[in-house]
Amino acid sequence: MENPKILIYDGSFNGFLTTVFKVFEEKIEVTNIQRNTENQKGLFSEAITVFTQMDKARRVWNSIQNKSNAAIKSIYFAFLSESKGVELLLYQYIRSMYANPDEERIDDIAEIILKIQQQSRMVAREKHRIEAIANFTISKDQILFSDVSPGFDVLPLISKHFRTKFKGQEFIIYDRKRKYAIYYNLYTVEIISLELSAYHNKEVISQTTLKYLINNKLHSQYTNKPQMGYINERAAV
Structure with missing residues (x-):
């Protein structure tokens, strides 16, 4: 069995979506997703650099949006929170959206979704605050x-x-x-x-x-x- 991978991307939302595409396409086991400005961590994990590709990012965006407008909004807003580790949470959330009924359920998915919703609401409040001031x-x-x-x-x-x-x-x-x-x-x-x-x-x-x-x-x-x-x-x- 291959070691799980750390995916390194450029920090943009499109870069993150491209990373999600790569993980699904190549069936990569993911231990973390990190911006290229972060220190790579993972003693037994191989790091893979992902280069942003707009066509792949758009395919992931459109696919999620077709499933749920509310989900794509939560994902985008939570991403903009810049919270440490948010990329892995978002990937796990997206993965859960596409899981087969007989596939093993992701541990703590309810808690993951709650965290994403909380981060999304914080970003929404900050958006309105900046618009006002x-x-x-x-x-x-x-x-x-x-x-x-x-x-x-x-x-x-x-x-x-x-x-x-x-x-x-x-x-x-x-x-x-x-x-x-x-x-x-x-x-x-x-x-x-x-x-x-x-x-x-x-x-x-x-x-x-x-x-x-x-x-x-x-x-x-x-x-x-x-x-x-x-x-x-x-x-x-």
Whole structure:
């Protein structure tokens, strides 16, 4: 019997879904699923690196969503909690959804589902809190800017709220804790890894051409590596 494996992925939700696809496709016995920023642990476990593939991630997303809209929402929100060990819990939950009636039941599945639901609710509360407290300043080039520091990774969930609130208006929301921003350009929402900590002062923002900074960063991203779409708030509301 092969040793159980630790699966290492890039930390993105699409990376996690790709990992789930690989586990099911190759019938891998899993001992843990870890982000590539974590220390690998498992004395008798072999580590396998999984590279994100959008087509495989989308297949897993669509399959779960077809089974249950409530489940895909809980899975996505719980993932954004960034809780230690959440990936393994989510994998076990997903596995239980596809188990055959005669297959051995996963130990403590009821407790696992409860933990996922609790984490999902915490993320939902944080989403609404950030939507309520985010303050915006307008930049020199008329882009609304807000910097926030949410307890959970909720930026992918909040753009719909602000697109509705600020119709016909470009905006940037920056996560100080995770050092990335969402940018709405009136057509799409871009996720940008960007250091904007120096722009928390209203006077600085009002004198800054934010689009120049954003376009330079986006150009660098498009030039240096292939862009990858992300599965985001389709399950958030």
